[in-house]
Amino acid sequence: MATAYLSPFQISANSTMAPVYWGSSSWGQQTKPVFQSPAAEPVSYATPLYPSEVSRPTRLEEQVETIDRLLTGAGDSGSATAQKKMSAQQMEDTLSRLQSQQASGEDAGVSRRDIFDLLKALQSEILSAGEAEEAQASHRSAHPSRTTSPTPRAPKDRMVSSTEPSDRILTEQNITRAHEWFVQDHRETRRTESRVISASEERQAFLRAYPAYDAAKIDALRKREYGRLDQSSAPSVYLDYTGGSLYAEHAQLEAFTDLLKASILGNPHSINPTSQASDALVEAAREAVAEHFHAAGEYEVIFTLNASNAVKTVGQCYPFENGQLLMLTDNHNSINGLREYAKAAGAAVSYVPVRKPELRASEQDVQRHLGTPSTGGRRLFAYPAQSNFSGVQHPLEWIAQAHARGWDVLLDAAAFVPTNALDLSLWKPDFVDVSFYKMFGLPTGVGALLVRKEKLSLLHRKAFFGGTVDYVGVGLQTHILKKGHGAFEDGTLDYLNIPAVATGLKFLRKVGINSIHDRVQALTGWLLTQLTGLRHRTGGAVVRLYGPATTHRRGGTVAVNFFSPRGRFVAHSELQEVFASAGVSLRYGCFCNPGAFEAASELSSSAVAEAAACRSSEERGQCMLRNAGVTGAVRISVGIASTFEDVQRFMAIVRQHFVDQAEE
Secondary structure: OOOOEOOOOOEOOOOOOOOEEEEOOOOOOOOEEEEOOOOOOOOOEOOOOOHHHOOOOOOHHHHHHHHHHHHHOOOOOOOOHHHOOEOHHHHHHHHHHHHHHHHHOOOOOOOHHHHHHHHHHHHHHHHHHHHHHHHHHHHHHHOOOOOOOOOOOOOHHHOOOOOOOOOOOEOHHHHHHHHHHHHHHHHHHHOOOOEOOOHHHHHHHHHHHOOOOOHHHHHHHHHHHOHHHHOOOOOOEEOEOOOOOOOOHHHHHHHHHHHHHHOOOOOOOOOOHHHHHHHHHHHHHHHHHHHHOOOOOOEEEEEEOOHHHHHHHHHHHOOOOOOEEEEEOOOOHHHHOHHHHHHHOOOEEEEEOOEOOOOEOOHHHHHHHHOOOOOOOOEEEEEEOEOOOOOEEOOOOHHHHHHHOOOEEEEEOOOOOOOOOOOOOOOOOOEEEEEHHHHHOOOOOOEEEEEEHHHHHHOOOOOOOOOOEEEEEOOOOEEEEOOHHHHHOOOOOOOOOOHHHHHHHHHHHHHOHHHHHHHHHHHHHHHHHHHHHOEOOOOOEOEEEEOOOOOOOEOOEEEEEEEOOOOOEOOHHHHHHHHHHOOEEOEEEOOOOHHHHHHHHOOOHHHHHHHHOOOOHHHHHHHHHHHHOOOOEEEEEOOOOOOHHHHHHHHHHHHHHHOOOOOO
16 A cells, blocks of 8 residues: 655744644544644644655664664763653753754754654653643542542553653653554554545645635635536546636626627628627627736737737747747747747747756846847747746746847747736736637637737738738739738637637636635645655655746646656556546646756757657657656646645545556
């Protein structure tokens, strides 16, 4: 059975030492110490204690020997008495020292947490023993005729009463008893059973650690708008929000359906009543987009098929002649594709690398590339606000810095805006691409390109199509393009779906983008802590994380790979079989972001060239496995409808199937 060492709480380094009581808990069948905080001085909970914060056990004999040295060396080394007992004050000193060492990361190879827990338990035994004796004495004095007495806090088979209860000391006999318990715990719990808190206790620990997670509000939203996820017949755990969000059943689907039922809408390229009705709804959606991004008056909103089509519009129309294109290696292929337009126009193309471990671009590298001398043409810097591979959020401050050095900026916001506010009155990129299905699920097939009006004239159309012109002459082969957004919206707009954009944005406004952000941050933080802390009994990591291990400047996208106890890469087909059968939706591969994968896997140029020479995807996969040891990654992403139970269920499946699994 998989071994997971979990405990409800982590006591922070500056917290008050709390008494520990023996009693039943959810750690297993055996009675374990339950940490409780004094009411007057509550313990500060920095984050739940999960496996990443627990040092893996070394050999049992080494741990016992370490505890012996700590206990016997805590007192005056010149005193024989100090070799046999330790006062309560000395115990406190030792605990404080161990706690400081644990917080600072010293001696990470020693199981400090075990020593810490043991010493707290030893201290509790003596304090409980003394308090129990005093309580019994007081009770006998008050009720001499009664034979019953209060139940002591420490059970008799676990407690050795001090011969000097008033001094509250630990005797050699206490230490021996503790060693026996310690050995038994390792043999019966560490090596065979999981020491795991119950699902409800785990949820409570999560809520304490992440108070911004408004459970009541989120659970009500889930039940009202996304109840289909929790149908008892076929519950689903949807963890692919970076791939696409989910629509709300009532606030979006029903509201939009009611709109269509009540409307008669025609092709907008006319002035008849049904055309005008369609025009009004399309323009209302356009205004809603501008309002959502605080872009009214300063940006043109051009409706496109999706974010990729928005970037394509920039590529086709931007004046790359004798210019420069600068990108991050962490970019979606839609941005990478810009280089073909740039190279065709004779522009210089360069990349700013992202580097492990967090897959970020260094400020020095960015500033050095932005400081490259101009070649005389226009210069475009294109990068994502949030990586669709690793979840890294790249600084929006780069926008103004690039402008100051003569660059135009294309901000790929597709992965960022579903769970983060983008205020274009504050950050002023020249071009922004979004896909609305990534924000709120419905409609698909509609995106937008937001262009600063002062830069719209840079985009020169090399051809025209239906719907983009005010006049076309065949005899003289002349044409006049529409002004503003109309010049870039080819053909007939999707006038039956675009109104759903306004419905979706209204729903986002009601839920609150900041509320969604806080929820995603909490769930991502918990998920990162859980995944990075998993260890096999061999001590090897269960997962390899690609990107930041904390929520600092990162979004709700987590990329990992799984490994067996002997370090074997677990094929994505194996993962897919397990998770799909459990109703869990994840994503596998490189996610159209080869640069981030190459950086994460440290692929050499020769390895990339070898992969490019492969004739099939199967052959290419084997090439990647040889050179990188993996074939892409597994992406877990949370979003608007995610709850703690979603990530909790995911982790339960991981522990059950991929921790300490048997080697084939």
